[in-house]
Amino acid sequence: MATEHKLSANGRKDEGKGASRRLRHAGMIPAIVYGGEDKPQNIQLEHEKTWVASQHEWFYASILTLDIDGKPQQVLLRDMQRHPFKQQIMHLDFQRVSANTAIRVNVPLHFVNQDKSPAGKSAEVVLTHELNEVEISCLPKDLPEFIEVDLAEMKLGDTVHLSDVKLPKGVELAHKIDDEHNPAVAVARHARAEAEAEGEAPAAESAEVPAAKQDEDAAE
CATH class of the missing domain: 2.40.240.10 (Ribosomal Protein L25; Chain P)
Incomplete structure (x- = not known):
């Protein structure tokens, strides 16, 4: 414990x-x-x-x-x-809480060994954390303060899904993992693609706002 x-x-x-x-x-x-x-x-x-x-x-x-x-x-x-x-x-x-009754708790995820991974060592790769916590079910005595996600093997194009996360003994996910529910936990993308994806939304939004309106917003 x-x-x-x-x-x-x-x-x-x-x-x-x-x-x-x-x-x-x-x-x-x-x-x-x-x-x-x-x-x-x-x-x-x-x-x-x-x-x-x-x-x-x-x-x-x-x-x-x-x-x-x-x-x-x-x-x-x-x-x-x-x-x-x-x-x-x-x-x-x-x-x-009762010692003999399982509890559901959101537990934080701690990402480790990111700097040691091929993705972490490359300036051309952006490694993003898609989830910061996960809901688990366990007895009070088995409740971890956090769950580690090892990214040591991450390389460009890799995705760590929730089903890949190793849970401590006595701990299970609160929700069943299947083809429809297996969210990404960490993703290694090409830095250029990530930058382009982030830049697309503001450009589209700006194009929809008349120039006069943009000037009014800036003045405010």
């Missing part, structure tokens, strides 16, 4: 928008824990410590140990509400 990540919280009885505003002014985050055999519970967390934790990848794709008034619970972050423009977390939703 991955490294244990702990967060501290306290239970709260006050509910409603007014209570949540007061918590935020006091540097706290209103949150809720639900799922499992226990009833949903309203809690609060320190904003500063939680904000620091939220800057790490594991915060979103790992089993968290949430210590609520001294009682630890295993949870997953299921929802985060952020302020539209401030660096402020407005609300958090956590779901309790």
Whole structure:
């Protein structure tokens, strides 16, 4: 199992928008824990410590140990509400997990050995990452913080599909792979073709906009 990540919280009885505003002014985050055999519970967390934790990848794709008034619970972050423009977390939703019940989680992909690949060594090749995460199903004890995609053998014209990704023991994809659902994860294209493809759309869009309108947009 991955490294244990702990967060501290306290239970709260006050509910409603007014209570949540007061918590935020006091540097706290209103949150809720639900799922499992226990009833949903309203809690609060320190904003500063939680904000620091939220800057790490594991915060979103790992089993968290949430210590609520001294009682630890295993949870997953299921929802985060952020302020539209401030660096402020407005609300958090956590779901309790059971050791014997499979969970579905979006896990980030880490691409490795790209620089060592024939594609990565060539200035004429652009190696693009088509997916950044994948939804998996597993027991909590088997949940990986990330899944590695080895690009060491990538060369011009190669495509790594989702079916090519090696999953850790006990982990499977949440959705079945077939001919209709097997998306590309990484693609090695010729740099010139990539540049031409990127340049086509703006040119076509510009041609459809009258010159006078373009001048108005520029002035705005």
